[in-house]
Amino acid sequence: xxxxxxxxxxxxxxxxxxxxxxxxxxxxxxxxxxxxxxxxxxxxxxxxxxxxxxxxxxxxxxxxxxxxxxxxxxxxxxxxxxxxxxxxxxxxxxxxxxxxxxxxxxxxxxxxxxxxxxxxxxxxxxxxxxxxxxx
Amino acid sequence: xxxxxxxxxxxxxxxxxxxxxxxxxxxxxxxxxxxxxxxxxxxxxxxxxxxxxxxxxxxxxxxxxxxxxxxxxxxxxxxxxxxxxxxxxxxxxxxxxxxxxxxxxxxxxxxxxxxxxxxxxxxxxxxxxxxxxxxxxxxxxxxxxxxxxxxxxxxxxxxxxxx
Numbered sequence: 001x002x003x004x005x006x007x008x009x010x011x012x013x014x015x016x017x018x019x020x021x022x023x024x025x026x027x028x029x030x031x032x033x034x035x036x037x038x039x040x041x042x043x044x045x046x047x048x049x050x051x052x053x054x055x056x057x058x059x060x061x062x063x064x065x066x067x068x069x070x071x072x073x074x075x076x077x078x079x080x081x082x083x084x085x086x087x088x089x090x091x092x093x094x095x096x097x098x099x100x101x102x103x104x105x106x107x108x109x110x111x112x113x114x115x116x117x118x119x120x121x122x123x124x125x126x127x128x129x130x131x132x133x134x135x
Numbered sequence: 136x137x138x139x140x141x142x143x144x145x146x147x148x149x150x151x152x153x154x155x156x157x158x159x160x161x162x163x164x165x166x167x168x169x170x171x172x173x174x175x176x177x178x179x180x181x182x183x184x185x186x187x188x189x190x191x192x193x194x195x196x197x198x199x200x201x202x203x204x205x206x207x208x209x210x211x212x213x214x215x216x217x218x219x220x221x222x223x224x225x226x227x228x229x230x231x232x233x234x235x236x237x238x239x240x241x242x243x244x245x246x247x248x249x250x251x252x253x254x255x256x257x258x259x260x261x262x263x264x265x266x267x268x269x270x271x272x273x274x275x276x277x278x279x280x281x282x283x284x285x286x287x288x289x290x291x292x293x294x295x296x297x298x
Contacts, residue, residue, distance in 0.1 A: 102213070
């Protein structure tokens with residue numbers, strides 16, 4: 001029989017293997033952005049903010065995630081609550097790479113009618129992280 | 136785009152009361168079915184109530200799963216292995232009565248016969264999908280909470296319809 005401490009160690013190990021974090025994602029998008037554009041110099045919270053509020057067609061990010069991404073959002077169609085987008089208000093955000101990419105793919109197609117570039121994803125995450133520092 | 140989805144939004148509100156009232160999920164017939172049910176609940180339930188498979192026939196579910204990139208106006212695309220698990224669960228537990236769906240709109244639960252033939256009336260509203268859904272009724276089999284819960288669901292639904 002496995003001792004509880006062994007089980008706890010296995011649990012911790014598997015959790016650390018499975019989880020990334022905002023910084024790991026930024027690193028990965030940075031490498032991809034550099035590969036796509038030699039002129040890429042870094043992410044920008046300001047560009048991220050502009051993208052977050054831009055509304056090229058029916059929706060913007062803020063339509064569901066609200067004008068303050070630290071607050072609970074609401075799906076504009078189904079009315080289902082959406083947990084806060086900013087990691088400061090919801091530490092589980094940006095810890096599962098597959099989930100992050102899935103939602104960027106879907107939501108960028110809905111808002112921009114195309115997928116977001118690695119540079120744009122990094123800008124948005126940089127903006128969201130900067131929102132954590134705001135009082 | 137959001138108009139096209141409003142009927143679903145209304146159905147979500149109806150079913151929310153039913154789902155919160157029934158703690159037990161739909162009965163899964165095998166371990167594989169049970170695993171598939173977990174994926175179905177997590178993925179479909181991420182945006183709306185995970186609609187029970189028996190609400191539509193398998194032909195409707197197959198159409199829905201084929202077109203997740205444009206799922207009632209939004210992109211709900213999903214990785215193939217997960218999509219296959221969800222499709223299997225829906226197929227295995229789908230309604231056996233294909234004639235219940237609206238011939239001109241076989242994917243929309245709010246247009247199916249069972250949804251449109253019960254007795255609770257909702258105020259008429261301007262607008263296509265919203266209007267038709269607003270006329271629809273919540274069958275007792277679906278909204279089955281206590282009287283207090285039922286009243287809440289109804290008032291939430293009606294405030295939604297009139298907003």
